[in-house]
Amino acid sequence: METIKDIFKIGYGPSSSHTMGPARAAKIFLNRNLDATTFKCILYGSLARTGKGHLTDYIIKKTFNNKPIEIIFDFDKTYNYHPNAMKFIAYQDHKKIDEWLVFSVGGGTLKELNEPRTLTDATIYPHHLMNDILKYTKDLKMGLDEYVEKYDEKDLDEYLLAILKQFKKTINQGLYASDILPGGLQVQRKAPLFYQKFLSNPTLELLTYTYALAMSEENASGNLVVTAPTCGSCGVVPAVILSYQKMNEVSDEKLIKALKVAGLIGNLAKTNASISGAEVGCQGEIGVACAMSAAAISYLKGASNEIIEYAAEIALEHHLGMTCDPVKGLVQIPCIERNAIAAMQANNASDYAILAGNKHNVTLDSVIEVMNETGHDLHTKYRETATGGLAIHQKK
Ligand code: SF4
Incomplete structure (x- = not known):
């Protein structure tokens, strides 16, 4: 098990998986692509279905500040790993320079595709039962x-x-x-x-x-x-x-x-x-x-x-x-x-x-x-x- 700090996180509502997680992901992706000129973010599964009501698109745009970002709601595709998937893509002069598929798995926590959920690098407790x-x-x-x-x-x-x-x-x-x-x-x-x-x-x-x-x-x-x-x-x-x-x-x-x-x-x-x-x-x-x-x-x-x-x-x-x-x-x-x-x-x-x-x-x-x-x-x-x-x- 990881630290219990991950259970209690301060952030803006209304949804940890639909606003807090996406905001954290957007910030990480933006910081690693500061030279990009435009961005795209595709929301899948539950993030696409309830993203509007849960303000997912709003928070991503807000995190990107004035950088141009297109948000796409893909209602057809859902990943088996977790239903809250989003793909960020960065472009420089219309050329793709980076892409990141990331999952907001609850409580604002982010994971990459097939990343283990039980024993992780951040495990600090000797027991998990x-x-x-x-x-x-x-x-x-x-x-x-x-x-x-x-x-x-x-x-x-x-x-x-x-x-x-x-x-x-x-x-x-x-x-x-x-x-x-x-x-x-x-x-x-x-x-x-x-x-x-x-x-x-x-x-x-x-x-x-x-x-x-x-x-x-x-x-x-x-x-x-x-x-x-x-x-x-x-x-x-x-x-x-x-x-x-x-x-x-x-x-x-x-x-x-x-x-x-x-x-x-x-x-x-x-x-x-x-x-x-x-x-x-x-x-x-x-x-x-x-x-x-x-x-x-x-x-x-x-x-x-x-x-x-x-x-x-x-x-x-x-x-x-x-x-x-x-x-x-x-x-x-x-x-x-x-x-x-x-x-x-x-x-x-x-x-x-x-x-x-x-x-x-x-x-x-x-x-x-x-x-x-x-x-x-x-x-x-x-x-x-x-x-x-x-x-x-x-x-x-
Ligand atoms: S799990 Fe669904 S019904 Fe329950 S509090 Fe969250 S959004 Fe509301």
């Missing part, structure tokens, strides 16, 4: 947060403090923005309304909904957010841990430790399956975010490593099969509400695991494997192409 991590940490009497501290990059605390600050900043902005979300669906922001309700009736439930809505609505507006593990699912983790902090006076240091536990769960899903809606449907985004949050909140409540694993397993198991069918290709319906509901589900999964004790029949590793299989079995119309489900049955 939760069962092995549980055994290892049990033998050494080590918490999951300490496990991450042992193997991840040395400046992780500093990095996660910046992530925490951005969570708070974005949520705070979302609490006071009351405009209609862009894109034409006329979706009215709900976070300010929920916040008013919370102020007159301050409960954990209301605050959890409020924070999840604030973060997701900021994402839908194309503002600065943090992937957790993706932009589409960015509201779940911060809503769960920050509402708990507010109601229970938990320190930032403790939340950073909880983020390490959450990041570990996201990392296992990313390594052994996928966190890309275009590859495995929304179970890989909202389902994984819910599992990360259930693990984090269980950690904050003092649960053992085994209970944390159980809570994450429950949270993901009950999102298995969840499709990705965003209306108009925007990250709004069903995405925003889905963040709010999943945040509450994470709290429920944690409470359930703590009540039930650590004996359970299905492991997190098995559920991640099943998510991967189920996701690949989903028809492409349910994998971020906006050609099935709610995307075509939305009432006018």
Whole structure:
């Protein structure tokens, strides 16, 4: 597994795989072809299907600044390696000088064709299965947060403090923005309304909904957010841990430790399956975010490593099969509400695991494997192409 920094990345919404990844790719390609006079970018698969709604073309043009670039949407070709493919081509006086086929595989991460997803040059953890991590940490009497501290990059605390600050900043902005979300669906922001309700009736439930809505609505507006593990699912983790902090006076240091536990769960899903809606449907985004949050909140409540694993397993198991069918290709319906509901589900999964004790029949590793299989079995119309489900049955 690679660093958990890759799970939490600051960037502009609304989609880590459709805006953050393409923006990073465009920047890399531009920097290696500074002498080129014109460019072309061909979008394939899900990037072609939902690229308009997810602002892929907009972000690529923006990254190229004033350099001339033609964007082509190829709706026919899809690569088996991953559905989010893009090909950049650079020309100098009409002569092709460079070409790069690159994939945005979820959470803003880029890979080249057939690049391995499990063991890579950036692998820094010795284990890639939760069962092995549980055994290892049990033998050494080590918490999951300490496990991450042992193997991840040395400046992780500093990095996660910046992530925490951005969570708070974005949520705070979302609490006071009351405009209609862009894109034409006329979706009215709900976070300010929920916040008013919370102020007159301050409960954990209301605050959890409020924070999840604030973060997701900021994402839908194309503002600065943090992937957790993706932009589409960015509201779940911060809503769960920050509402708990507010109601229970938990320190930032403790939340950073909880983020390490959450990041570990996201990392296992990313390594052994996928966190890309275009590859495995929304179970890989909202389902994984819910599992990360259930693990984090269980950690904050003092649960053992085994209970944390159980809570994450429950949270993901009950999102298995969840499709990705965003209306108009925007990250709004069903995405925003889905963040709010999943945040509450994470709290429920944690409470359930703590009540039930650590004996359970299905492991997190098995559920991640099943998510991967189920996701690949989903028809492409349910994998971020906006050609099935709610995307075509939305009432006018
Ligand atoms: S439905 Fe889920 S996976 Fe699809 S765009 Fe929305 S949040 Fe992302």
